[in-house]
Amino acid sequence: MTTAPGQTKSLYRHYIIEEYQLQKEPFYLPVHDEVQVFETAYKQKLPVLLKGPTGCGKTRFVEYMSYRLGQSLATVKPKGKGGAAAAAGNGKVGMPLVTIACHEDLTASDLVGRYLLEGQETKWIDGPLSRAVKTGAICYLDEIVEARKDTTVLIHPLTDHRRMLPVEKRGEILEAHDRFLLVISYNPGYQNALKDLKHSTRQRFISLEFDYSPREIESKVIEHESGVPADVAMNLAKLGEKVRHLKEHGLQEGVSTRLLIYAGKLIAGGIPPRRACQSAVVWALTDDAEVQRSIAEVVATIFA
Amino acid sequence: MQPTSEPGLPEALHRFPKTVYTEFQKGYDESSKRLAPDQVEAWAKAGVEIAEHSFRSWESATEYFRASPLVLPKLNFEQLMLWAQWGRSLAATSPIVSSAFFRATPEVLDRIPPETIGQWAGLGKGLYRSTWKSSSLAATFFESSPKLLQSVSLFEMEELVVFIDALAQKSYDLAAECLVLADSVFTKVDRADRKAFLGLASALARNNWRDVKPYFEHAPRAIYRVEKSQRPRYLALADRLARVSGVNVVTFLNESADALAEISPEDHAEMLGLAEQLAGAAPTAVGEFLRGLPTVLDRVRGEQLVQWFDEGLRLLKENEDGGMAFFRLESGRSEQLLEALSHGINLERVKEVLTMYCRALAGQDVELQATEILKERKIGWNSAEEATTEGSNIYLPVFIDRYNSKAENFSWFKVISTHQVAHLEFGSFAFSFDRPSAVYAGREQRHTRAPIVEGRHAISDLQRFFDSFTDRRLASDIFTLVEDGRIDHRVTVEYRGIAPAYRRVQGEAVAGRPAPNTLPLREAAMELLVRLSLEEVSPLAVPKAIALQLDAIKQVMRVMQSPLATIEDTAEATIRLYEVISRLPNVLQPDPEDQEQQGMEQESNEPDMEQLEKMLQDLMAQMSQGAGQPDGEQQKYESPQKIEFRGEFKPELVQALEQLRDKQKKGQGELDTKGVSPQDLKQMLEQSVELDLTDGQEGDLDQMAAAFVDNLMNQVSQEQQQRSGQGDHFPHVPDDDAPLSAKEPQAYLYDEWDFRATDYKPRWCRVRERRMEEGSTDFFENTLRTYSGLVSKIKKQFEMLAPESMRKIKHLPDGDEYDFDLVVESIIEKLAGDTPTDKVYWRRNKVERDVAVAFLLDMSASTAEAVDESRRQPDSGDFPDDPRDYMAWLRNRREEMSRRSYKRIIDIEKESTVLLITALEAIGDHYGIYGFSGYGRENVEFYVIKDLAERFGDSVKKRLDKITPMHATRMGPAIRHAVAKLDRQDARTKLLFLLSDGRPQDRGYSREGVEKEYAVHDTRKALIEARQKRITPFCLTVDRSGHDYLKTMCADMGYEVVTDIHSLPSRLPQLYRRLTV
Ligand SMILES: Nc1ncnc2c1ncn2[C@@H]1O[C@H](COP(=O)(O)OP(=O)(O)OP(=O)(O)O)[C@@H](O)[C@H]1O
Ligand SMILES: [Mg+2]
DSSP: OOOOTTTOOOSSOOOOOOOOBOSSOOOOOOOSSHHHHHHHHHHTTOOEEEEOOTTSSHHHHHHHHHHHHSSSEEEEOTTOOSSOOOOSOOSOOOEEEEEEEOOTTOOHHHHHEEEEEETTEEEEEEOHHHHHHHHTOEEEEETGGGSOHHHHGGGHHHHSTTOEEEEGGGTEEEEOOTTOEEEEEEOGGGOOGGGOOOHHHHTTSEEEEOOOOOHHHHHHHHHHHHOOOHHHHHHHHHHHHHHHTTBTTTBSSOOOHHHHHHHHHHHHTTOOHHHHHIIIIIHHHOOOHHHHHHHHHHHHHHOO | OOOOSOTHHHHHHTTSOHHHHHHHHHHHHHHHHHSOHHHHHHHHHHHHHHHHHSTTTHHHHHHHHHHHHHHGGGSOHHHHHHHHHHHHHHHHHOHHHHHHHHHHHHHHTTTSOGGGHHHHHHHHHHHOOSSHHHHHHHHHHHHHHHHHHHHSOHHHHHHHHHHHHHHHTTOHHHHHHHHHHHHHHHHTSOHHHHHHHHHHHHHHHHHOGGGHHHHHHHHHHHHHHSOGGGHHHHHHHHHHHHTSTTOOHHHHHHHHHHHHHHSOGGGHHHHHHHHHHHHHHOHHHHHHHHHHHHHHHHHOOHHHHHHHHHHHHHHHHHOHHHHHHHHTTOOHHHHHHHHHHOOOEEHHHHHHHHHHHHHHHHOSOOOEEEHHHHHHTTSSOOOSSSOEEOSSSEEEOSEEOOSSSHHHHHHHHHHHHHHHHHHHHTTTTOOOSSSOOSTTTTOOOHHHHSOOOTTOOOSSHHHHHHHTOSSHHHHHHHHHHHHHHHHHHHHHHHOTTTHHHHHHHHHHHHHTOOOGGGSOHHHHHHHHHHHHHTTOOSOEEEEGGGHHHHHHHHHHHHHHTSTTOOHHHHHHHHHHHHHHHTTSOOOOOSSTTOEEEEOOOOOSSOOOHHHHHHHHHHHHHHHHTTTTOOOOOOOOOOOOOOOGGGOOOOHHHHHHHHHHHHHHHTTOOSOOSSSOOHHHHHHHHHHOTTSOGGGSOSSOHHHHHHHHHHHHHHHHHHHHHHHTTOOOOOOOOOOSOOOOOOOSTTEEEEEEEETTTTEEEEEEEEEEEEEOOOOOSHHHHHHHHHTHHHHHHHHHHHHHTSTTOEEEEEEESSOSEEOHHHHHHHHHHHHTTSOOOOOOEEEEEEOOOOEEEEEEEEOOGGGGSBSSGGGOOSOOSOOOSSHHHHHHHHHHHHHHHHTOOSOBHHHHHHHHHHHHHHHHHHHTOEEEEEEEEESSTTOEEEEEEEOTTSOOSHHHHHHHHTOOOOSOBOHHHHHHHHHHHHHTOOOSEEEEEEEESSOOBOTTTSOHHHHHHHHHHHHHHHHHHHHHTTOEEEEEEOOTTHHHHHHHHSTTSEEEEOSSGGGHHHHHHHHHHHHHO
8 A cells, every 4th residue: 555665656646654653742732622512522533623713723732632532652653755654554543633735726636635646557545534533543634724625425324324435537436444533623713604504514523612712721831832931931921811802802813832832932042022022923923014013012012 | 609700690591491500509519618709700611601502512511511510629620620621612513522531531530630631631622523423432442441441541541542533434333333432451461561562552453453343352362472571472373374465363363372372481482583574574374383383392492493384484485385284294205304303202103013012911902092092982981181091002192302313212112011011911900819929829808808798899800809908009019019129120121121210210210219217107118118219229218217117128129020020929918018007107207317328229139928927917916915016196098109101000890891891792781781791891890999089070879870880881792893893983074174093993194285386284184994784695796697608607707817827938947848850859969969948848837816806996986877878876976074964964865765766886886796706716816805084184084895815705795785875986095095005915916906987086186277277286196105015006987077187197197988887797807817917
C-alpha cells in the first residue's frame, strides 16, 4: 500500500505518507468534562462533532484524546511533501490520528483514494479516510463546512450504524475497524447560510462545544505553550477576555488562544509586551483602524 | 403793582392775551427785587419786543416772563439780556421753538454754566431749517434738553446734534424720536464711549438710517458686553463695517457682542485685533469670525489661533464661499485644522474608540454618552461636567482641555472612563445583603445593623443599608471613598498599563486638597480617608487628637486593598469607619500646634482581621468614654471636596434603576405595591443624599417627587425600547446653523458636501437608525402569489448563478479526472524522450460569489403617488416648511393613505424588493435592505428592514410590510450610512443599490435655484465616497424626468431610469444579476 520514497516515480501524482509517533503526551488542560464525554462516546462508537471558534484547542484536544485512548499517536496527513518521512510501519501504532484539513477543493477521491498511473499501468492508492477506516484510527476532519457538499455526504454511511465506507471507483465497501472513530470540527462563527452544516450531517454526531477557556485555565495554557512567566500569561489571558467582549461589536471573531500564545512567544523572545500584542493581536485581528485603536488602548491599559 | 418810569410798556402788552400781562407782572416783581430800575426796564422791553415780533410770538413772551423769576437768580444782567436776545431770534424762526427754549431754561441752568447758554441755544437753532418739521424738531430739542443734560455734557450734546441733524435729513420723525430716546440711551453708554457711539450713529444716519433706531435700542447693551478699554475700538470696527454694504451693523453688534461676552474679557483686545485684520480683507466675514470665537477659543489659542485664522484669510482670497464657511465653522477644512491645532479633545472624536474600549473592559454593551444627556433626563444626576454611570451606560464630559497636549487629554479621558467602567466591572452596584462579604466573611455586621423591619420597605439593598445610619450623608461619603478607593486600587493592580496614568491623576487630585490640620476633627478624619483612598503616601501633619483614628482608618483601608474585596466588604468597612468617624466631634483642634507628622504608607504584610476588629472595638470604647476628645464649638459637617476624575457616584440611585429595569424586563409594565412603588421612590427621593432636591426647580416636594418618579419610569421604558430598537423620536427642528451632535444612541453624524465652498460641512446631518416596525407577513406572501410565474423564473435564473456553479479548468497537475487528450500527449512525449507534461488533469472550479449588497429604498412622501395615471394624487410631494403645518399635513396624508385602494410607487418598490429577496436568497449573497426618509438635516431616518448580518425570516417580511411613504429625501447622509455599513463587511464585491422615485429634496437641501444643485452635488459626492471605499454604487429611479439630474449625479457611475414602473419587479432582479455576474 505504502510506497517508500524513491522506489517509485509516479508521473502524475506523488503520495508520500508520513507516519510518526509522538513521544510525549500532548499538553491539554481539560475545561469541563469533555474528556470523559469523548471517552464514553468513543467506547460507544459515536461520532463526535467539535464546535468552537478558531484556535480554542479543538485540534489539541483530539490529539490528546487519541494519545490517551491509544498508547501512541500517529498523524497522517494527505498530500505531504516527500523526503523527511520516517520509516513506515514503525511497529506499535496505538491509536493513530488521521487529520484532514477540509477545503473547498477537497474531493471524494482525495479522501477515499484514487488510481495513479505508474509506468504503463494504473495503481490504486488509498486515501487517508480509507486508511483510517481500515487501520482503526481516529479520523479528524477539520473545518468540515469548508468541504464540498458531495464530499460531506461521503461520510454519512460511516457515521450511522452501518459504519462503512463505499469506495465507488473500485466497487467496494470498506467496513470500519472497531477502533475507528470519526471526529469533525466546525466553527459556527461564520453565520453564513452557505457554509452551514446540513442537518442530515450534523445530526449524525454528538456535539462538544468548545470556547475560549476561562482566564485561569487559558493563562496556564499560554504559560505552558509560550514559556512566559505566569503574570504575563495572566495579562495575556486578561487581554483575551477583554478583546472577546468586542465580538459582534466591531470584531467578527474574538482573539484565539493561538494568537495569545503567539504574543506570549514574542514576549518570551524579548519583544516588549505592547509591541508583541500589536503584532499578534491588534493587527492580526482586524484592519479597521478604529477597532485597532480600541484594542490597542486595551493593550495599553493592561500592559505597562 | 404799577408799571414804572416808562409807562408805555405795559400798555403795549395789553394788546396781547391776558396771560402775557399776568406773567409779566409776576416777572416784574421778581426783577424789581434783583435788578436796577433801568435794567428792569430793559428786561421788560425785551419781552415786549418778543411779543411784538410776529403774529404768535406773544406766546413766547409769556414763556419769557414766566421763566424770568426762575432764571433771574442764576444769571447776571448781561446774561439775562443775551438770553432774551436768543429767545427773540428763535421767536423770529418759530414761536414754538422760542417758547420751548424759554420753558426749558430754568432747569437747563441747573446743569450748565450760565455763560454757555448761548451755546446751548445755538445748538437748537442749528436744527431749524425754516420748515415746520424742523421747527418741531428744534422745539423737541429744547424740550428734552433738561432731561438729556442730566446724563450728557453740553459738549456731548453738540455731537448728538450733529447726528440728529444728519438723521433729520432723512427723517424728521425719526430724528425727533431719537432725541427723546437719547437720554435713556446715554445713561447706558459710558462717557468714554459716547463719542464713538455717536460717530457710528451718524455714519448710520447717513448710510442706513433705518437702522438707527434699532441701533439706539441694541447698541448700548452690546457695547456694555465688550471689555471697557476695547469699546472704542469695537465701535470703530463696527463703524468701518457700517460703511460696507452687506453688513447689518445691528445684527453684527448683537451677535458679536454676545460672542465676546462668552469669552474672557482679557481676550477681547487680541480678538478685535484679528477682526480688524479681517475687516480689511473681507468685512462680511468679520461677524462670522467673532460669532464662532467661543467655540474656536475652546479649542485653540495664541499661536494656534493665529494659524487657523491665517488659513481662513488665505482661503477667503481664494474662494469667498469657502472662506466664509471656514469662519462660520461650517467647513471640513476649518474643522480639521482646529482639530489638528487644538490640544483639547471632543468626546465626539474619541467616542467610538472609547466605547469599544469600555465594552471590552466591562464585557457588556455599554454606550458612551455626554453627561448633559443624563442631566437632561432629570433622574437625579445634576452635573453636566462630571463622568458618571447609571449602571448601564457611561457618561462623560463633552470636551476635555485640561492639559497642553492631546495625548494627556486623551489619557484623562481614558482614566475617567476606566474608573466608571471599573464600577461596572468590579460590581459597585451589585451590593447585596445576602451575599457574604469576602474579607469580612463571618464578621458581617450589616445584618444586625439593618434588620428587615416589618412594614418598612426599601427599594434596594443599598437603601436598606443606608437607612441604618443616623447621619446618612456621612455614611454615604465614607461609602463612596472606600468604594472608589477599592476599585481604583483594583484597576491599578489588574491593569498595570494604565497604572502610571492613574497615579498621575491621583497625584493631581491630592494637590489641591485642604490640609487635614486646618479642618475640624471629623472633616480632618474624612480628609485622611480621602488621601488613603487616593493611595497618597507622603507623610502629613495630622492633629494629635485623631492620631489613633488615623491608625484605624489606615488599617481598614488596607484591608480593602485585597484583590478579593467586594462591594459587600465596602459596606462592612463603611460601618466600621462610620462608627469611628461619627464619634469624632466636628470641632477645630484647640491647639493648632498640637499635631504630628504621620506616615501614610500602608503596611505591606497581610492584615490580621481578628486584630483589626479588636483594635476597632477598643478604640470605640475609648471614644465613647470621651477620652482625649477636645471640646469646642461643633461645626456643621461639610462633605470632603470632590475628586474630579472619579466623577459622580450614585449607587443607591443605580440600584433603584436596576430594580425598575428588572421589573420592566419581567413584563410588569405597571408598578405594583410589591416591588417598587411610586411611594417607595418618593421616599427614596426624600431620604437619599444622592438626590439633591435643592437643585431642582422650586415647587412642592410632592410635585417634584411625582415628576422624578415619572422621569425614572420613562428612563427605564426608553432603555427598553432602545434595546428592542424602536425608540420613538418626534422630529425636532433646531434652526441654527451649527454642526450637530449625536448624543442619542443609534444616531450617527455625517458631513455634507457644500459644492460652493468645495468643502464638507462637518457633522452636518444626523442619521437616526431604527428598526422598522413589524406588520404582517401578508404583503410578502401575497406578492409571491401575484408574481408566482416571475418568482420561479427568477429563482431558476439565480440558482444557476449559485456558488457551486462550476467551470472546467484544464492543464492542471492535479484534479478530478484525466484529460485524456493530454494524457495521450504526455505519454507520447515520454516515449519520444521528452520531458512529459504532468498537467494532465482537469477540474471543475468553483467560481465563488462573495457579494455584499445594501439596498436603499426611497421612502419619501412622493412615493405615495398613484402608479395609475387616472388616479393620480393631486399633490406631488411638496410639503410645508413650517414644522407645525408639516405635522398637520402629515396627519391628513396618513388618513388619506388608510383609505387607499390604488397602487402607489412605494408598493411597486416593495413588490420589487420581495422578488429581489427571492433572488438573493437563491444566490446566497449577503444583503441588507434599508429605507430612508427624514425631515431636515437633523432627522434623517434610516430604517433597517434587514441588516446585512441578519438572517432572512418572518420578521423581515413583517418589516417590509411597514414600509410606507414618509417625508423628504436627503440622499447624501443615507448613502453615507449605508456605505459605512458596507465598509464593515468583508466581501470581495460590494454594491450599493439606490432605488428612488425622484431627485433628492429636503428642507435646506434642495429648494429652488442653487439649492437643487446642492442636493445633487452632495448625493454625487456621497456616491463618489462609496466608490473610494470600493463599493459599486448603482442608482435606479422611476422618475421619468430622471435623466437630467441622474446624469450629473451619477456621471460615470451606473444608473438607469425605469420608464415603465410596472416593469420594475422584473427589471430589478435582472439588473442586479447583470451587475454582479
Ligand atoms: N485547554 C487547552 N489545553 C491546552 N492547550 C490549549 C487548550 N486550549 C487551547 N490550547 C492551545 O491553543 C492553541 C490552538 O489550539 P488548536 O490548534 O487546537 O485550535 P483549534 O480549535 O483546532 O483551531 P482551528 O479551529 O483554527 O483549527 C494550541 O496551541 C493549544 O495549545
Ligand atoms: Mg484546528
